[in-house]
Amino acid sequence: MKINPTVALTFLLLVLMTGAGVFTGALGFAIGREALKGITQPDSRPTNKGTAQNSSVREDIVLLKEEDILKTVKGRTSAGRSSSPSPNASPQSNSEEAKPASNAAAKLPMTTQTNGVAMDVTGIRKQGEFLLLDVALKNNSNQPVKFLYSFLNVTDDKGRLIVADTAGLPPELPSKSDRFTGTISISTSMLDDAQKISLQLSDYPDQKLQLKMADIPIKSP
Incomplete structure (x- = not known):
């Protein structure tokens, strides 16, 4: 039987194309497998300690308490409201915003000193929705001292942690420095029924x- 040349050529082309496709697919699979050799899916199981590097990363994660977050948000919100005085406020009402905090000033000034560095609380007053503590720092030692005021720890007489802001205090006290003054501001909404507060400030980064200064009176007995 005579074979049609056109049919034979078409069949040959189909065989060649199929063979080329299979060969190309196999070659691509082999190259891809070789390229991905040694790569594994990361283990995201929370109970798996992983490598030493992953463990160190997890140890650096600090989970904040919900109570502390709510206190911070509450203090910041109060700060935003008090920083925008009413346009209808009279000069007399503005002048009356800063008032001494009851009879707390009777026991002031209070002083604490460690290794030649002294901290004084010289005054306590209320301004709007904030309690302001007038403080002073002085370095009598021969070494400069650095402070990071976000490390300032303020607690009330019930052991509750209080969010406070500082203003005017320098980040570094040079040796044999002059006396630097500034303020510590606390939202009165965070003090509730507290009668006294305590301060603790550490140097940075050595700490x-x-x-430390305890039992600072903020209200009259």
């Missing part, structure tokens, strides 16, 4: 120097 070897601890300035």
Whole structure:
């Protein structure tokens, strides 16, 4: 039987195309598998400690308490409201915003000193929705001291942590420095029924120097 040349050529082309496709697919699979050799899916199981590097990363994660977050938000919100005075406020009402905090000033000034570095609380007053503490720092030692005021720890007489802001205090006290003054501001909404507060300030980054001042009266007995 005579074979049609056109049919034979078409069949040959189909065989060649099929063979080329199979060969190309196999070659691509082999190259891809070789390229991905040694790569594995990361283990995201929370109970798996993983490598030492992953463990160190997890250890650096600090989970904040919900109570502290709510206190911070509450203090910041109060700060935003008090920083925008009413346009109808009279000069007399503005002048009356800063008032001494009851009879708390009777026991002031209070002083604490560690390794030649002294911290004074010289005054306490109320301004709007904030309690302001007038403070002073002085370095009598021969070494400069650095502070990071976000490390300032303020607690009330019930052991509750209080969010506070500082203003005017320098980040570094040079050796044999002058006396630097500033303020610590606390939202009165965070003080509730507290009668006294305590301050603790550490140097940065060593945190070897601890300035502590306890039982600072903020209300009259």
